[in-house]
Amino acid sequence: MKMLSSVQCFGGLQNQYEHQSTTLNCTMQFSVFLPPQAADGQKVPVAYWLSGLTCTDQNFATKAGAQRVAAQLGVAIVMPDTSPRGEAVPDDADKAYDFGLGAGFYVDATQVPWNANYNMYSYIVEELPALIEAQLTVSNKRAIFGHSMGGHGALTIALNNPGQYTSVSAFSPIVSPIQCPWGQKALGQYLGEDQANWKRYDAVELIRAGASQLPMLVDQGLADNFLKSQLKTELLEAVLEETGYAADVRYHAGYDHSYYFIATFIEDHLRFHAKYLK
Amino acid sequence: MKMLSSVQCFGGLQNQYEHQSTTLNCTMQFSVFLPPQAADGQKVPVAYWLSGLTCTDQNFATKAGAQRVAAQLGVAIVMPDTSPRGEAVPDDADKAYDFGLGAGFYVDATQVPWNANYNMYSYIVEELPALIEAQLTVSNKRAIFGHSMGGHGALTIALNNPGQYTSVSAFSPIVSPIQCPWGQKALGQYLGEDQANWKRYDAVELIRAGASQLPMLVDQGLADNFLKSQLKTELLEAVLEETGYAADVRYHAGYDHSYYFIATFIEDHLRFHAKYLK
Numbered sequence: 001m002k003m004l005s006s007v008q009c010f011g012g013l014q015n016q017y018e019h020q021s022t023t024l025n026c027t028m029q030f031s032v033f034l035p036p037q038a039a040d041g042q043k044v045p046v047a048y049w050l051s052g053l054t055c056t057d058q059n060f061a062t063k064a065g066a067q068r069v070a071a072q073l074g075v076a077i078v079m080p081d082t083s084p085r086g087e088a089v090p091d092d093a094d095k096a097y098d099f100g101l102g103a104g105f106y107v108d109a110t111q112v113p114w115n116a117n118y119n120m121y122s123y124i125v126e127e128l129p130a131l132i133e134a135q136l137t138v139s140n141k142r143a144i145f146g147h148s149m150g151g152h153g154a155l156t157i158a159l160n161n162p163g164q165y166t167s168v169s170a171f172s173p174i175v176s177p178i179q180c181p182w183g184q185k186a187l188g189q190y191l192g193e194d195q196a197n198w199k200r201y202d203a204v205e206l207i208r209a210g211a212s213q214l215p216m217l218v219d220q221g222l223a224d225n226f227l228k229s230q231l232k233t234e235l236l237e238a239v240l241e242e243t244g245y246a247a248d249v250r251y252h253a254g255y256d257h258s259y260y261f262i263a264t265f266i267e268d269h270l271r272f273h274a275k276y277l278k
Numbered sequence: 279m280k281m282l283s284s285v286q287c288f289g290g291l292q293n294q295y296e297h298q299s300t301t302l303n304c305t306m307q308f309s310v311f312l313p314p315q316a317a318d319g320q321k322v323p324v325a326y327w328l329s330g331l332t333c334t335d336q337n338f339a340t341k342a343g344a345q346r347v348a349a350q351l352g353v354a355i356v357m358p359d360t361s362p363r364g365e366a367v368p369d370d371a372d373k374a375y376d377f378g379l380g381a382g383f384y385v386d387a388t389q390v391p392w393n394a395n396y397n398m399y400s401y402i403v404e405e406l407p408a409l410i411e412a413q414l415t416v417s418n419k420r421a422i423f424g425h426s427m428g429g430h431g432a433l434t435i436a437l438n439n440p441g442q443y444t445s446v447s448a449f450s451p452i453v454s455p456i457q458c459p460w461g462q463k464a465l466g467q468y469l470g471e472d473q474a475n476w477k478r479y480d481a482v483e484l485i486r487a488g489a490s491q492l493p494m495l496v497d498q499g500l501a502d503n504f505l506k507s508q509l510k511t512e513l514l515e516a517v518l519e520e521t522g523y524a525a526d527v528r529y530h531a532g533y534d535h536s537y538y539f540i541a542t543f544i545e546d547h548l549r550f551h552a553k554y555l556k
Contacts, residue, residue, distance in 0.1 A: 007534055007536055007538045008499075008501065008532040008533050008534065008538065008539070008542075009538035009539075009541065009542055010541075010542050011542075014538055062340070062341050062537065063340050063341065065343035065346070065541065067538075067541070067542075068343070068541070068542075221286075223286065254286040255286050256285055256286065258285055259340065260285045260286065260287035260292055260345075261286075261287075263287065263288075263343065263345070263346070264286075264287055264288050264289075264345075264346075
């Protein structure tokens with residue numbers, strides 16, 4: 001992997017890298033915040049942040065204000081892109097914001113032409129941690145969190161791989177892509193029309209099917225325009241009630257879907273993960 | 279003035295407004311963070327943030343992470359644009375980033391065609407505070423701070439109007455536009471070639487000429503690519519030494535010119551201003 005930039009921030013380093021991904025068959029960029037403790041040669045734990053629709057590795061890096069607390073806690077943050085990229089990567093015919101580039105949905109696509117590149121699930125679970133743990137001063141202690149489509153990604157990846165993550169959290173997640181228009185559009189094209197194949201990418205279905213318990217925190221703004229139509233947090237609450245799966249689901253009056261909401265509560269999420277990463 | 283958007287953040291409101299500016303002869307946008315205390319009907323003091331070259335009212339709002347501490351301190355932050363805007367506003371012939379749109383340099387232009395619109399000095403000193411103090415729950419207690427070109431703006435505006443501001447601070451300011459290429463290019467066109475007319479817009483010259491003392495804090499990164507060629511902090515240090523004007527000038531190893539530097543030290547600046555605003 002090649003370093004594209006490195007900028008000092010809160011005593012640590014905000015770095016951007018590029019590498020050739022074998023899982024995604026394209027050149028990918030990602031960002032990493034390394035806290036000051038990593039410069040002392042100490043292997044620090046990692047929180048993986050998965051962004052939402054239209055984002056790149058830069059949105060969270062520049063807007064969330066996470067570096068201050070991550071530097072205090074000694075936690076690295078890895079910020080991947082949200083889809084494969086490049087001229088050779090197929091995109092939505094209409095360049096829609098909710099499918100194709102910027103909208104990988106953290107699945108492994110099975111349908112032509114998407115299956116050649118759109119394998120974000122395996123990229124996040126396998127390729128990226130292996131690369132980062134081999135090349136940076138980080139440990140194999142991992143937490144995972146994200147926003148919106150990335151909240152869906154964090155929940156489903158953690159529920160499918162509970163031994164690999166100490167904890168999971170999400171802002172404004174799509175809790176059940178099977179039951180919302182964004183999910184139906186994307187999963188239908190990436191995975192085909194048989195919804196039986198979508199269930200492993202649906203947090204509500206994974207909990208219903210008996211996923212192992214791991215520490216889980218979910219924050220949702222009540223002024224979020226997507227709450228009723230797409231995110232449907234009540235479906236998560238219902239399956240938690242139904243199964244006895246424990247999660248802290250918090251609603252916040254007045255907050256919307258933006259990075260201003262994330263910035264307001266990011267400290268809570270980092271402190272939540274740090275408890276389990278240590 | 280018309281509200282364009284209002285988003286909750288750290289218990290306060292991040293708002294964007296539009297108004298017809300009589301000083302700039304165009305429609306202007308600006309952003310305001312109102313801390314939670316303002317919603318209680320309490321008139322809160324205001325810190326004016328002046329951004330650097332190429333910025334709009336959005337850069338600081340989204341990247342500096344200032345709302346957290348401003349909410350704690352009960353200080354509003356006003357974020358103006360960096361130049362007049364609109365199709366009727368003349369721009370640099372080459373659309374250069376360092377003159378014209380996005381590069382008002384916080385002066386009142388005297389030269390045709392710039393003098394019809396490029397009056398950012400009077401806009402910041404007079405029109406904008408009058409508008410904000412009439413329409414929002416803010417007091418007339420004002421601090422001013424900024425970055426790069428906006429650091430120059432903050433310093434020169436405070437030095438010219440010491441009774442109107444309780445304190446001033448700057449990140450990576452252009453301390454003497456008379457003595458750097460950015461300043462020479464912009465002031466030569468906005469003000470004409472007679473440098474005698476530039477001195478009221480040059481912090482070093484204003485301090486040399488006996489400006490009144492007010493609390494002043496300056497932060498400068500030592501890995502800033504513009505330090506030697508444009509910012510020249512050493513010229514400020516020399517005139518402070520020469521005149522006995524008191525200012526806290528701090529250098530930070532490893533930090534560059536970016537918002538990652540601003541985010542790291544913005545809490546210090548807000549706490550510095552809050553001491554004098556209360």
